Amino acid sequence: MQTIRLNQQLQFIIEIDKLKNVLRQTLLIDASRRENSGEHSWHLAMMTMILAEYAPEGTDIFCAMKMSLIHDLVEIDAGDTFCYDVEGNESKAQRELQAATRIFGLLPQEQGKELRLLWDEFEARETPTAKFAAALDRIQPFLHNQQTEGGTWRIHNINRNQVMQRMAPVEEGTPKLWNFILEEIENCINEGYLKNS
């Protein structure tokens, strides 16, 4: 017998399939096509597992993994906003809040609330767990851009300052990887993947 509770959970599981059709600006590492937010979320959850040792003290890795999995669900309604799109980012917060209410609202009440709190925590970037998850969310597309010899940076004419600003949360979110990022930015400039200014 399919209870109301199970039915709500299944409707949520069916609804979130749409995230596989939300395209990001990021290219796959083989540059064959743009990445979607479903597979991006998988990659991020994998990074949470593999890079757990670089998390700041007090990080709950299970929680960070769940955050990685759910962090982009709001894009089903709000779409993916390119991180360097100034205008799009002004309306982003409002659009995403509405999306969170609808999408997490599909679940049984207490379960939806639990996921919403997790998403709120991710967005607020105040706890070590959220800071770690946010840092990895910056590092993942950074690696793609480095591996595709500039990828989206070249397409959108992005420069060092913009990347530095975008990557700033890494310093606090996973301080042990900050030097690696700084070095790689220099390498990318030297290789011509990223403009100096």
Added chain:
Amino acid sequence: MQTIRLNQQLQFIIEIDKLKNVLRQTLLIDASRRENSGEHSWHLAMMTMILAEYAPEGTDIFCAMKMSLIHDLVEIDAGDTFCYDVEGNESKAQRELQAATRIFGLLPQEQGKELRLLWDEFEARETPTAKFAAALDRIQPFLHNQQTEGGTWRIHNINRNQVMQRMAPVEEGTPKLWNFILEEIENCINEGYLKNS
């Protein structure tokens, strides 16, 4: 400074991007295209979180989630074998073992071993955690086939007996959902999504 350890971890993270290009037989729920194994793994990890309450006693949900994330990595080398392809499934085990050795072998030794043990546990389907993860791995494409009015079942002329055999691990892996599956199989037959014999 990029240590050897970090370098191995990054090479693994870059390598697994290839899972986003491994196509499964399953269609997305909007039937627009075939699903890839990266986004499938994300969907499965989400189901692990949402359906945790239906896991058998003794299941470690964090572990089941990690299993969901890594269970298909071997397909990067071995490809996705359609579950109803008898010939392909005869050589599958050997191809996947070789792939596991190479892919988990990219990681620092003890980390690669940890993931390999997790994958071995998933494949053996002996622990409650592995049984739960395997059951969800059957339910996910089942939902896609139901939602796409027969999807891959129709394309490949699959019948009730084949689906019953394929879904059998659900009975033990998440017994609380077994009745739902049995009912849905009947519904799919009544709707003409699945052949009776």
